[in-house]
Amino acid sequence: MHLEKYLKKLPQFLSTPNPEIYLGDNYVVLDFETTNISKGTPANPDNSIVLAVWSLGREHNRYERGGDNCYVKWGGEYELSELVDAIEEADFIVAHNTKFELGWLKRCGLDIDNVLPFCTQIGEYCISGNRNWTLSLEACLQRRGLGGKETVVSKLIKAGVCPSIIPMGWLERYCVTDTMKTEKLFLSQRKLAKKNGLLPVMFTRNIFTPPLIGIERKGLHLDDERVVAVNKHYRSRQQELLVEFDQLTDGANVKSGPQMRKVLYEDFKFEPPQDYRGEVIRTPKGEYSTSSKTMAKLKATTKQQKDFVRIKGELTKLTDAITKTLEKALQCVTNRLDSLLFVQFNQTITDTHRLSSTGLEYKIQGQNIAREFKPLFSPRHEGWSIGEIDEGQLEYRIAVHLGRDDTGLHDILGGVDAHAFTASIIFQNEWKSVKDDPTSPKRKKIRTNSKEHTFKPLYGGQSGTPRERKYYKAFRIKHKGITATQERWKAEVLRGGYLKTITGLRFYWPDTRVTQSGYIVNSTSICNYPVQSFATADIVPIAVTYQYHLMKIAQMESFLVNTVHDSSIGEVHPEERELFEEIGVYCMVDKATEYCKQVYNVELYVPLEAEVEFKSHWSDSDEWREKYDC
DNA sequence: TTGTACGGCGCG
DNA sequence: AAAGCGCGCCGTACAA
Numbered sequence: 001m002h003l004e005k006y007l008k009k010l011p012q013f014l015s016t017p018n019p020e021i022y023l024g025d026n027y028v029v030l031d032f033e034t035t036n037i038s039k040g041t042p043a044n045p046d047n048s049i050v051l052a053v054w055s056l057g058r059e060h061n062r063y064e065r066g067g068d069n070c071y072v073k074w075g076g077e078y079e080l081s082e083l084v085d086a087i088e089e090a091d092f093i094v095a096h097n098t099k100f101e102l103g104w105l106k107r108c109g110l111d112i113d114n115v116l117p118f119c120t121q122i123g124e125y126c127i128s129g130n131r132n133w134t135l136s137l138e139a140c141l142q143r144r145g146l147g148g149k150e151t152v153v154s155k156l157i158k159a160g161v162c163p164s165i166i167p168m169g170w171l172e173r174y175c176v177t178d179t180m181k182t183e184k185l186f187l188s189q190r191k192l193a194k195k196n197g198l199l200p201v202m203f204t205r206n207i208f209t210p211p212l213i214g215i216e217r218k219g220l221h222l223d224d225e226r227v228v229a230v231n232k233h234y235r236s237r238q239q240e241l242l243v244e245f246d247q248l249t250d251g252a253n254v255k256s257g258p259q260m261r262k263v264l265y266e267d268f269k270f271e272p273p274q275d276y277r278g279e280v281i282r283t284p285k286g287e288y289s290t291s292s293k294t295m296a297k298l299k300a301t302t303k304q305q306k307d308f309v310r311i312k313g314e315l316t317k318l319t320d321a322i323t324k325t326l327e328k329a330l331q332c333v334t335n336r337l338d339s340l341l342f343v344q345f346n347q348t349i350t351d352t353h354r355l356s357s358t359g360l361e362y363k364i365q366g367q368n369i370a371r372e373f374k375p376l377f378s379p380r381h382e383g384w385s386i387g388e389i390d391e392g393q394l395e396y397r398i399a400v401h402l403g404r405d406d407t408g409l410h411d412i413l414g415g416v417d418a419h420a421f422t423a424s425i426i427f428q429n430e431w432k433s434v435k436d437d438p439t440s441p442k443r444k445k446i447r448t449n450s451k452e453h454t455f456k457p458l459y460g461g462q463s464g465t466p467r468e469r470k471y472y473k474a475f476r477i478k479h480k481g482i483t484a485t486q487e488r489w490k491a492e493v494l495r496g497g498y499l500k501t502i503t504g505l506r507f508y509w510p511d512t513r514v515t516q517s518g519y520i521v522n523s524t525s526i527c528n529y530p531v532q533s534f535a536t537a538d539i540v541p542i543a544v545t546y547q548y549h550l551m552k553i554a555q556m557e558s559f560l561v562n563t564v565h566d567s568s569i570g571e572v573h574p575e576e577r578e579l580f581e582e583i584g585v586y587c588m589v590d591k592a593t594e595y596c597k598q599v600y601n602v603e604l605y606v607p608l609e610a611e612v613e614f615k616s617h618w619s620d621s622d623e624w625r626e627k628y629d630c
Numbered sequence: 631t632t633g634t635a636c637g638g639c640g641c642g
Numbered sequence: 643a644a645a646g647c648g649c650g651c652c653g654t655a656c657a658a
Contacts, residue, residue, distance in 0.1 A: 255653045257637050275645090283637060291638060320639055323652055349649080354642090356649055365650055368641035395642090395647095461646035472646095519644055528647040536642075536648090565642040565648090 003586055006553045013092075013116040014549060017599050019203035022118055022190055026091040029183040030054035030083065032104050033163040033175050042103035043217065043342070048076045049104060050163045053175040054083055055183065056090070070176045074168070077108045084110045092116040094186045096137045096178075099209050099347070112210045113552060120182055121348055122205045123189040126198050129498070129506045130351040130529065141181055144188045148181065197504035200599045201538075204503070205347060208541045211548035211560070212345045212355075218561045219340035220366065221571070223378040223617065224333040229630040230376065231330045234322050241315045248308050254315050260290040264298075268305055273297035276465050292316065325373050328362040338380070343562075352529050353505065353537035354565060366562045374619035379571040385614045387558070387572040389547070389584035391540060392609040393418075394566045398535040399458050401606045402502065405481030409606055421478075422450035425471040458482070458531065460524035486527045490520050501530045503538055503600050536565045539608070540588075542595045544568045547587040554579060569618065577614055585610040 013021060033051040034040040040047055055070045073080060087093055087110060095101040098117035106112045124133060124140045133143065141148025153174035156166055163171055193199045245254065249267070252259045264270050265288055272280045272288045274297075281289045281297075292313055300306040333339045341359075343366040349356040359365040369377075379386055393412070400408030411418065423431045427446045434443040453468055457475040464472070476483045490512075493499050497510040507529050509522040520526075544563045551558060551570075558576045562569040568588075572580045588610035596602040 253654075255638085257654070259654090277645090285636070287637085289637085316638080320652075324640075324650095346649095352648060354648065358650070363651070365641095368639090368650065370640055372640095456646050459646035463645040515643060517643075521644075524644080524646055525648095532642095532647060567642085 003550065003583065006550050006583075009553045010546075010549055011114045011116070014207065014546065017203065017207070017595060019199035019599060021091055021116065022199055022203065023194065024091055025057040026089075027057040027094050027118070027186075028054050028083075028086050028090045028092075029057070029094040029179055029186065030101055031095060031175050031179045031182060032101055033171055034104065035164050036157070036160070036162045040100070042100070042107050049080070049108075050074070051171055051175050052080055052083060053172075053179045054086065055179055056086060057094075057183070070179055072172060072176065074172075077104060080108045084108055087115060092118050094118045094120065094182060096120045096140075096182050096185070098122075098206070099213060102210060103213055106213065112213065113549060115210060117206045117209050118186060118190075118202070119206055119209065119347075120185045120189060122209075123186065123193070123202055125348040125353075126202045126205060126505065127189065127192060127196075129508050131508050132351070135348055137178065137181065137185070140185055144185060146181065146184050146188065151177075196506070197500075198506075199504075201353075201503045201505045203599065204538055204542060205353070208347070208545050211545050212347070214548060214552075215560050215562065216342065216345060218559055218571075219338075219342045220377055220561055221380040222329055222333050222339040222341060223376055224339055226376050226378075226617075226628070226630050227326070227329045227333045227339075229628050230373070231322075231326050233628050234318055234326055238315070238318045238322060241311055241318065244307070245311050245315055248304065248311065254312065254319060257287070257290060260312075261288050263308075264288070264290060264295075268308055270298050270300075270305065273299075276463070321370065321373070325364060325370060328359075328364050329373075329376060332362045332364075340380070345563075350537075351507075351525075352533040354532065355537075355541070355563070367564050371619060372624075375617045375621075375624050377618040378616065381571070381573075383574050384558075385572050385574070385577070385616060386618050387570045387577070387580050387584070388567055388613045388615075388618070389581075389588055390567040390611040390613075391535075391543070391588055392611050394535045394539070394608075395531050396455055396458065397606045397608065398539070399482050399531045400479075401604055402530060402534070403479065403482035403485040404605055405479050405485075408479055408482065412606060417447075418454050419447050419450045421474075422454045422471055423447055425474055426450055426453060426467045428467070458527075460486070460527035489526050489530060490523055493522065493526050494520065499526065499530065502534055502602055505533065507533075538600075539592045539596070540566055540568075543587040543592040546591045546595075547584055550583045550587065551580070554583065556580070572614060581612045585612060 007015065031053050032049050034049050035047045037044050037047050052073045053070050059069060073083065093115055098119035102112045102115065102117060120140065121135045124135050138148040138150060151174060153166060153170050157163060193202055249263050252263050254260065265272055273294050274280050281294050283289050295309060295313060298309055300309050332341050341362055341364055344358045344360055346356045346358060357365045357367045377386065397412060400412065420435065423446050427450065431446055434440045437443055453471055457472040462469065462472050489499055493509050493512045497512065498506050498508040500506050509526060512520065512522045514520055547568055548560055556576050556579060557573040558570055558580050560568055560570045568584065570580060589608045593604050593608060596604055
């Protein structure tokens with residue numbers, strides 16, 4: 001295959017990935033002090049490096065550790081060629097939150113895509129599994145018995161004092177100390193990681209960092225005209241509805257839970273809806289629920305009640321869309337000539353080690369943009385398209401792999417429609433009459449309604465209507481392998497309080513026990529985490545990492561702009577579609593599979609599958625354009 | 631005035 | 643005593 005010539009140019013840590021590289025001593029530990037606008041982000045040109053300190057792992061055997069074997073350089077990013085040279089000679093760099101240091105090194109002119117990082121924050125996160133530890137340098141040091149007290153300088157910085165005006169002697173002492181502490185932390189982590197088999201997972205998390213920086217810097221591009229048109233549409237509809245809503249409720253606020261509870265269950269005298277067991281649906285704190293799902297169960301009889309349910313439902317959606325997306329997108333296209341929206345990827349937040357994402361200036365984050373608004377995102381260049389590569393049925397396939405589930409494998413290989421099986425049980429009678437007529441709209445509708453239930457039992461879901469429960473049971477019987485594996489996981493956690501997963505990552509549920517009724521506490525999480533984690537925190541990041549590098553090596557003009565759990569999204573040059581697809585699919589399928597073997601010694605029993613789409617926008621359709629008249 | 635909890639809703 | 647999992651962001655309500 002002709003990707004061979006690009007593969008040959010991958011940096012060595014990617015062409016022959018080997019986590020044991022972290023056991024060597026050819027590393028550079030570094031720490032930067034910078035000016036502090038927006039937490040010192042290197043993305044802001046008004047920020048600059050104040051002080052850089054680094055030390056070399058291979059020099060440390062020569063003499064006793066002391067403050068003097070650090071390199072110290074005052075001044076900006078243009079005076080760090082010595083550091084850049086040292087990094088180019090090293091196997092990897094070490095820092096606490098390497099995304100920060102790498103961002104600055106990029107500004108120093110270093111090609112950070114050739115740098116292998118070891119982030120001590122990620123290191124601690126991998127050790128923590130899902131234990132939600134505080135991951136500041138101080139907290140990590142304390143946890144490993146390495147000191148880690150707050151100092152005067154750290155307090156000053158935390159209080160918002162810019163490092164550029166902190167006395168030089170103080171700042172230098174502080175930065176040198178932090179560098180040495182970071183190295184101690186690294187040495188402690190790698191020792192433990194080797195012992196517990198965590199090096200592979202640390203390696204996988206770390207090679208993702210340079211691609212994430214590259215993706216973050218590009219931003220997501222908004223289509224100005226569409227943003228304006230959709231805003232107008234939503235605003236005017238909101239105005240109409242607000243008038244009606246005010247009349248019906250005497251000016252209640254649709255966003256207020258207490259007010260909605262009063263309106264619904266006191267003023268309109270709705271009977272609080274019940275679940276399948278006949279118990280009133282309540283919030284975790286015991287209040288009557290006013291969610292849209294609960295509202296859907298309300299029995300409206302009078303015209304007033306019917307109007308209210310309809311208007312409240314629509315108004316909630318409108319308000320949500322306007323405040324969370326549309327208003328801010330409008331501000332972005334108004335304020336910024338380039339109409340770019342920036343997000344930040346967080347690598348150490350989630351329990352399952354997925355990425356999370358934070359919206360920066362305009363507070364729109366990249367992972368939960370409503371499907372309805374994906375058509376607002378367009379390529380920044382005329383004639384380009386948005387390309388999206390998706391891992392098809394990823395979590396299902398991974399569950400089938402982990403459970404060596406022959407029935408699942410058979411269905412996947414045979415392209416069996418999983419939702420049809422769901423429909424045949426939940427909508428038994430209705431389904432019978434239409435199941436063999438693929439053009440039937442009724443069939444389509446039943447199938448759509450079945451979708452939400454299909455994979456619920458995969459995550460431990462059992463409750464619902466009698467029909468639904470019948471399906472969940474059928475799923476567990478059908479997928480014997482998955483069910484048995486999940487039972488083993490629960491047993492392992494019951495025994496030891498934690499589960500060692502296929503990648504070596506450990507998840508902890510120390511309070512797990514069997515209740516009097518036989519229910520195992522935490523069982524839904526125990527069923528879910530190993531699947532969600534391996535699928536979307538390992539396989540997809542691996543694929544995106546390689547996709548990013550190969551696109552760059554192939555000198556493509558196209559580039560990635562986002563990744564959302566099971567997919568990557570890029571802006572694609574019209575003449576590069578074929579190559580974009582080839583690289584994308586290769587990475588999501590072949591490369592991810594190969595890496596699993598190389599790094600995790602996991603031979604995937606189920607094939608992966610990638611789906612590719614090119615569109616004028618992130619999503620697009622005639623109906624959508626008609627609806628918003630653009 | 632500021633910070634936090636809560637309920638709600640969006641995504642995979 | 644739990645009833646699919648994982649997140650981030652919103653406005654309200656209310657405490658400090």
